[in-house]
Amino acid sequence: MGGHALLGFMSIRRRKMTNGERSARWFTALVTAVCLLLAPPGAVTAGGAAPEAGPEAAASQCLRCHDGYDFRVAFPASAHGNIGCTGCHRGIDDIRRHSTGEKRPDPVSCGSCHERIAAEYLSNFHYIQEDFRCYDCHRGIHAFRKMPRADMKRAIVERCTECHGNDEYVASGHSEALLKGNQDAADCSDCHGLHDTRVYHTALDKYPAEAREFYTGKCKRCHSDAAMMKRNNMSADLVRYYEETYHGKVQNVGYPSRVAGCGDCHTTHNILPKSDPRSSIHPDNLVANCGRCHKNFHTRFVDYKAHPNYRDRKNYPSLFWTFVFMSGLLAGTFLFFWTHTFLWWRKVYWETHRMEKLGIKARCSLSEDDCIQHVQRFSPVERAMHVLLILSFFVLVMTGFPVKYPESAWAGIFMDLWGGAQNAALLHRGAALVLIAIVAYVAVLSFKFLFPKGQGTRGWVGRLLGPDSLFPNLKDWEDLKGMFRWFFDRGEMPKFERWTYWEKFDFLAVFWGMFAIGGSGLLLWKPEWSSYLVPGWALNIAAMVHSEEALLAALFIFTVHFFNTHFIPTKFPMDRIIFTGTYTMEELQEQRPLEYRRLLEENRLETIKRDHPGIPLKLVSAAFGLGSLAVGLMLTILIFWAILF
Template structure:
């Protein structure tokens, strides 16, 4: 047998070395034998050619006898594959450090059979090489080694690196379990070799994960991989990664694998991120449904396959795996289960209702902002121009036309009841914005921070709905109050009169007149008790509360509404709720703030909504028609009050500035989300 010839060669080498050593006479040139130290043993270093005399894989299955006389299989290496691999220039003994060319103990590797084999530590070796490369400043010359170093770091944190449950001395998987270290090589992408490499990954993983491999082979991914030989079909490492393998029950894995699905299913992933499930996942929380919850994982099949969990016949059961009372969620109905989790608002043919909702809201936003921002810009320019012409400062108001006994008096525009209602309205809306916009723009940096501050999506949702109830409560209280007052005065109340908030022809004339004034084509209109922009601010919540409130209620109670409404209602509700909220927030913190605080004649803050009153001179200028009517009727003094005290005025300004600062901060966050969000 060839291993006996190897023993003979080793013995001849040892004898020859001894003769040469003896002939040199080095043992007795200077000192007596008793004074000499024993010469250290000389161990020859094995080269790869010598190793291959026994371990050449081309020779087929090889066995050698153990000291006990039993056959032992030799690990064999394909020389050609080894030469083509990344380790071709390395010596075998560089890794197998316990292998010595010494036969004195009757073992070709001179290893005590009672001692365990030395462990080949791939990670430490590569890490040491990379550390040396970094130290020498040669990282650009060895980019692949840098990739290996990053893979090592990922592996050491992975599930595979943890101690095996059955044998704590071993990890769950080591480098050599996945890589054939003697022939390892990652071929260049887009080559036939790389295709074969990709196609073999799942089978490699399946040497340990046999059950998962069997299930995977029956899936759509496995069929495309094995039967169609498609290299771009998903394999284990696409979902689990190659080195950062985590436990599948961990939150990081659930979030990562969802993003991994999106690497191939890009369009579906984008539409998924538009749903509540996707937004919560984007914020970094793993408790909502992910791709694998609805489609399966190793057993995934096409949606039109009757076996698919996402098939229309199976969706209700799939939804109920999460939406059930045992998990703290109400049961669901067929209507709920027909919700479209991948609805594309740009696809009219497949999702006409969603398309129509998106077009309607887009038109509403463009029309509203287009008109009022133009109105704002022109108004600012006109007031700035007039202010510059008069040398700066607020417009001078002549007080000589006001009776002397009324100087210093103020006209009360809002009672304490309306001021409190306005304040609660403002605060609840700001809370709604702060708690709702992180879900609207979940992929901007501030969104996860705010969500974490409030305690996560579930707690934030409770706060959001509480603020919504307060907001709606104030609105309906006001509605009932106004109906009650109008009902008491139904004989004398003029629905289109000067005291009514209902728009009339005078408002249309004022709008036209304002634009003529903007362009210097006429004087500024004179206004009555309510201006057209004040009426718009008043009526906007009627639309907003209806759209935002109803859509929010539908999403708050999906099980109830899903019992008698089709699933696309939830898709439409999501669009209406988010886009109308965006419209309200941006309008209030731009147009409303400008009309009341930022236009040159009001800047920096108008405190009338906090004090309730306005200087009589200013009232005469801003609402000349009402002033004239009250003077003519002799009712003016009945509406006059003393000016607020300096302390009250300072507190009102502080409150005003605080609310303005909060509003502008929220506007900034929304702006960041709009321009930089996904």
């Protein structure tokens, strides 16, 4: 290995100096300084054999041989002048042997003082790949002087551009501001790091995900600094608006490789305002700019807003009104149904309590056989569809909501669970197809129900508003009023036909949801193709509708539907009828008295009689149903957690 002084220049050992070492160094420095002050230059160079001054040689002794201008004049005035020659060149304990060349000093270790920098430098690209040592950039180290802070940024640019000629940066807004003396403008080190320049060899795109995340973070650091942006007459909110878009959300959920970070649109060095024709975001350059990632789109695709403020009615009216509409829809739906559910629960709980207290037990008014006879409410196909619906819905929620709330503590956990955003995206689309298929099938069934074979359009209005239809009619309005009267003890509970109004709402809500979420989702699936149908800004609206409607759907199912169907005290903890398909005739008579009477009159009761469900079906139903309820409730908690904290 040899004892070359250069070899271990950067021998970086992260050790703390002991007190002894520190005081020894100060002592050396003091001796050096005193010698330099007292001894006239002649006296330094004159003299014969050196007296041994102590464990380490003093500067006066060094200068006898090393008497260049740098050592004699520049070094004492330099930033390191106070620590003397032996502050860096250690280990010369025998000056005679050193002067004969037998003993060389230890390798210089800048890291023994500059510990933090030395540690950072370990990950520096210039060190890792090119083996730069401190003095390769800090040239003329013996004359090195501390630089005024105001000159630092310019000096960094000067130093980096010695090798890295970058005409793009030179032409950029950052460079222009910096040369005008703006201390906020980014120099090379603000983005690339100074001593920790990363091994993101951008020319090779070798670490695209890491580089994008790293550099986007660097942009955000300054551009979300409110005080700094205000000083420079810029908006600090743009970062937040970007984070509200699909690009920003996927970036934040921790899978940045496939979505645009700041530099993908604004470029890396050639960063200019959009009014500048050379700027990548100048309207004339947008097609090419978006085209670097997106392919085969209509030119109006570029109307997409990369960081819109949906609260800004003047500049983004369509987004603003979409937001108002969606917020109103959510607020109205939940206000009504949460009140409805709460009042219902109150009524049932109080009623049950009263019955318990009085010792009244409901008695079956049918014959003993009929009481326990099971009748079918849901066909096997309908049950299977509901199971598929549950599964696809959960997958959609668990893959979609981490993107909706990327900064929540659980978003990353879900993404890791799916094995990355790529998988989550695939599953989301797969589950969406399943859901679309189910809804399409139901639409076909509905069509067949309205226009059965042989009958054509005859009597379709009657069927639409009839008792077997899931379409609302006047009776539902009466039932709704009746329920509220019942909630407040002002009347009997209404007698229901086959479908109650809340069941009809659940059913029709899926159609509305499919229109809103499914439609927007399809537009967003292939945004480039969508641009042939709608302009780019419609994708902003689609993203908002998709996201807000998803929140509405998830919370509605996990709160209102769960309570109405399962958690109401008469059915708690769950009603397994959607999985087993049957209930007793007693339950039919009690819950759907009008349907019971109709079936009795039409003599159809016989046709829907079924065997009592077996134990395996019951067990599977309970496990799947309770599991689904548990998952749904957990997701509700996570969603509220993300909204509130």
